[in-house]
Amino acid sequence: MSRRFDLIAFDWDGTLFDSTAIIVRCIQEAVRDVGGTVPSDETAVYVIGLGLSQALAHAAPDVPPERYPQLGERYRVHYMRHQDDLSLFKGVLPMLDALHERGHVLTVATGKSRRGLNDTLQRTELQGRFQGSRTADETAGKPHPRMLHELMAEFGVAPERTLMVGDTTHDLQMALNAGCASVGVSYGAHEPSAFEALGPLAVVHSVAELQAWLLREG
Numbered sequence: 596m597s598r599r600f601d602l603i604a605f606d607w608d609g610t611l612f613d614s615t616a617i618i619v620r621c622i623q624e625a626v627r628d629v630g631g632t633v634p635s636d637e638t639a640v641y642v643i644g645l646g647l648s649q650a651l652a653h654a655a656p657d658v659p660p661e662r663y664p665q666l667g668e669r670y671r672v673h674y675m676r677h678q679d680d681l682s683l684f685k686g687v688l689p690m691l692d693a694l695h696e697r698g699h700v701l702t703v704a705t706g707k708s709r710r711g712l713n714d715t716l717q718r719t720e721l722q723g724r725f726q727g728s729r730t731a732d733e734t735a736g737k738p739h740p741r742m743l744h745e746l747m748a749e750f751g752v753a754p755e756r757t758l759m760v761g762d763t764t765h766d767l768q769m770a771l772n773a774g775c776a777s778v779g780v781s782y783g784a785h786e787p788s789a790f791e792a793l794g795p796l797a798v799v800h801s802v803a804e805l806q807a808w809l810l811r812e813g
Contacts, residue, residue, distance in 0.1 A: 598698065600776070600813050602752040604743060606761035607705040607712065608643060609783025611687050615762075617677045618643055622654050625670035631658040643784040644706045644763040646736030674711075683720075684782070686802035691724045694809060700750050703728035704742040704759065704769070726750070737765035740773035747773075758796075758813060760805070767793035780805060 608614045619639040627633050634654040642650035651658075651666045658666055694701055702725055705712055709730045716722070727749055729742040747757055759770035762783020770777035771793055779795040781787035787798045796812070799805045 598813065599756075600699065600758040601756040602700045602702060602746065602750055603694065603758045603760060603809070603813065604702045604704040604746055604775075606644060606759075606763070606766045606783075607703055607707055607715075609762035610760060610766075610780055611683060611703075612681060612715070613684050614681045615640065615643060615784045617681060618674070621670055621673040621677065622651070624673045625651070625666055626655040626658065628669040629655075629658055629662055629666050631655040631666075640784045644737055644761070644765040646706050646731030647708060649731075649736045650706065671711075678714075684802045686806065688720060688724075690802060690806040690809070693806060694813075695724065697810070699813070700726050700752065702726060702746050702750075704737075704746065704766075705729075706731045706737055706765070708732045737763075738768035738772055740769055743769060743773035743775055747775075764789050764793060767795055778805070778808065 605611055608618060619636055622639040623633050638654055642653045647667050648663055651663060651670065655666060691701060703712065707730055709732055712728060712730050727746055729745055734745060735741040743757065743759060747754060754774035757775040759766055759775050759777045761767060762780045763785040767777045767779055767790055777795045779787060779790040779798040781798055781800045790798050797808050799808055
């Protein structure tokens with residue numbers, strides 16, 4: 596079956612990895628640790644997908660910039676305590692295998708740090724499943740298109756042959772900025788009602804539905 600897209604870029608947290616609730620708690624605890632006003636769940640959810648410094652600055656506007664390094668470190672401490680509680684959404688591995696077998700180049704474009712993503716990708720079940728990846732700290736935070744531009748350049752794929760899959764408006768806006776198509780998933784951080792204005796080809800409600808759409812339309 597012919598492919599519409601040669602390269603598929605996945606967001607990580609909230610799209611492949613079931614981590615939204617834990618990230619929200621870690622952001623809130625980090626802000627509390629440095630004496631800032633603890634953000635609401637809604638504020639903390641909104642910043643998921645952004646680069647860490649950008650996310651924490653938005654979530655804790657009353658924390659002075661000189662304390663951002665401490666804020667970031669406290670976030671990492673809390674996240675590391677919970678990392679064993681995190682898992683892939685059910686069905687992710689079979690989906691990746693089916694797409695790989697079909698010949699898609701599978702990549703990750705995430706607001707995580709390179710260190711954080713590499714730690715996760717060391718898991719046995721994930722090794723070799725992605726041909727490329729970009730993180731916010733080595734490129735630019737979403738919705739800047741640099742992550743997608745670099746992945747497309749690395750694999751020689753044109754924007755019209757590239758698809759971004761994500762759970763936030765930051766992901767879909769990044770795809771729009773890069774001239775790529777997108778698919779939104781409704782089971783992650785952002786309310787899917789905000790996706791329509793960004794023109795995704797589809798909004799899906801489970802990994803099984805995502806896999807079916809990708810194999811049918813991708």
